Amino acid sequence: MLAEVFYWLLNMSIIATVMGLLVIAIRRIKWIPRRVSVWLWLAPFLRMMVPFGAKFRFSILSLISGQVTKTVPMDIPLGQVVMTCSNTIRMADSYQPVTFPSRSIERVFTVAAHVWIAGTVILVSWMVLTYIVAMKSTRKAKHFTENVYLSEKVSSPVVYGILRPRILLPMLYENDDLKYVLLHEKCHIRRKDNLWRLLGVIAVCIHWFNPFAWILLREFLVDLELACDESVAAGCSMDERKEYAGVLLTCTERTPLLYSPFGGAPIRVRIERIVTYRQVTITAMICFSALIGAILLSMITNAG
Helix, strand or coil, X not given: CHHHHHHHHHHHXXXXXXXXXXXXXXXXXXXXXXXHHHHHXXXXXXXXXXXXXXXXXXXXXXXXXXXXXXXXXXXXXXXXXXXXXXXXXXXXXXXXXXXXXXXXXHHHHHHHHHHHHHHHHHHHHHHHHHHHHHHHHCCCCEEEECCEEEECCXXXXXXXXXXXXXXXXXXXXXXXXXXXXXXXXXXXXXXXHHXXXXXXXXXXXXXXXXXHHHHHHHHHHHHHHHHHHHHHHCCCCXXXXXXXXXXXXXXXXXXXXXXXXXXXXXXXXXXXXXXXXXXXXXXXXXXXXXXXXXXXXXHHCEEX
């Protein structure tokens, strides 16, 4: 049973890596707004978490099906929709259940499954402990205004929490102009970025053995910051964007995994994108959203 679980998990990790690398390539197209293209990250993380997908004629996997992967039908009744699993490893004789060609191969997958479980438990425990310690360390934060607090425990503005998020500021910010800092952090709250961070971290903790998973998580967190910056810049004039970029220069680049920081991505990249931002019309945004939606659909479905 454990060998079968890890067999499919390894397949999921390989397909997720392919989709993640495609997202990294697509996001380099500068004319696509980052606050739209960031949704493409759903594809690799869904691939990490969901073992099956619907058959679709225009799936990206249709381009490589037969050469490096094939689909395995799943007995999941969903009307006219045919659900399949993408099988890249091809090291089994049959499926449902998986039967391996030899006992030695089965033992390899069984041992790997036990190592995977141990690593996942350790990572999840560490994340939970880190979160609890961080939340306890901020309980003595001084209330400033609304859901904004001042704390000696943070070195740059950050959003803590998911259900009842708080904006924590360093004590030295008490007398500063916080217009752009609060715009940025409230944008994180509005976009539910801490929830997306948590889901991304959970997916990567499950696929900890895949080094590409950690790279994808890092790039995903950078895109959350850039998308947030872009959303703020969309409501600012050119002079305001320059002021916003100037505020960024005072922030550190440390990126906590479970929290949304003000200085959580390469500052040079963020400043460049803020200053060079060009307004996008509603029609263009609709077109971009439709394009990203179509690409996303082709990435989360299996070969038809």
